[in-house]
Amino acid sequence: MxxxxxxxxxxxxxxxxxxxxxxxxxxxxxxxxxxxxxxxxxxxxxxxxxxxxxxxxxxxxxxxxxxxxxxxxxxxxxxxxxxxxxxxxxxxxxxxxxxxxxxxxxxxxxxxxxxxxxxxxxxxxxxxxNKQDVKTNLFWEFGKFTSRDGETIESYYSRFYKMINEMVRNKLKVATMNANPLALVAATQ
Incomplete structure (x- = not known):
């Protein structure tokens, strides 16, 4: 330039x-x-x-x-x-x-x-x-992600899958994966 x-x-x-x-x-x-x-x-x-x-x-x-x-x-x-x-x-x-x-x-x-x-x-x-807000919200959601009372495994997986896809779409990477074992799935996608 x-x-x-x-x-x-x-x-x-x-x-x-x-x-x-x-x-x-x-x-x-x-x-x-x-x-x-x-x-x-x-x-x-x-x-x-x-x-x-x-x-x-x-x-x-x-x-x-x-x-x-x-x-x-x-x-x-x-x-x-x-x-x-x-x-x-x-x-x-x-x-x-x-x-x-x-x-x-x-x-x-x-x-x-x-x-x-x-x-x-x-x-x-x-x-x-807006981009920064999306990133902040996704990181917050990832850090606090848990199952809801009475939630089926399909619903849990669906919510998690949507969140991971949104993170991939926004090119976000999670530094620590100790908090959630399913996060290993996100690292491979």
Whole structure:
């Protein structure tokens, strides 16, 4: 990932959101318009509002014009606002270029770089937290696994088999197997 990092955006790898975020922001900081890019990503794009045009008194040639509002356009904003407005497309492109196909469809529905950034953060942190919760619950369940009063051996085996399959699916390994003799079965699967 380090090779060519000045020229290419880092790609978001599953379970590596913190590293991707750090590398992505370092990449943004190497750009000449880094302040505008960061502002667009974290604060949202420049929003065209309205400009108040002051009143003009009547002259011998023209009629009086009352004060009125006109929508801001690219033409009637300052060059500083032009640069901030122009960076919107670049920020969106950078974010979309740095994510994989697995979350592209979710993020592509967002209209601003800020919305995309928040959605990626929510998706990645949510998955990380959920994955950790699953692991914690499975280890707790494994450590406390016992038969229930009046439970048949078939029911006991079925519950145990489901728990072991879930642990295998989540790539979990149990370090100690002294607590439950059936855990030896899990080690061989």
């Amino acid at each position: 380090a090779a060519g990092s000045r020229d290419r955006l880092p790609m978001l790898a599953t379970w590596r959101y913190a590293q991707w975020k750090s590398r992505f922001l370092r990449y943004v900081n190497m750009k000449s318009n880094k302040q505008k890019l960061r502002k667009c990503i974290f604060d949202g794009p420049y929003v065209m509002t309205e400009i108040t045009v002051p009143a003009k008194p009547a002259t011998t040639i023209e009629e009086a014009v009352p004060a009125h509002n006109v929508p801001k356009t690219y033409k009637n904003t300052t060059p500083e606002k032009h640069a901030y407005f122009d960076v919107k497309a670049e920020a969106i492109h950078m974010i979309l270029s740095g994510i994989g196909d697995d979350i592209y469809s979710t993020i592509d529905a967002c209209t601003t770089a800020k919305e995309m950034w928040i959605a990626i953060e929510r998706l990645q942190q949510g998955e990380s937290l």
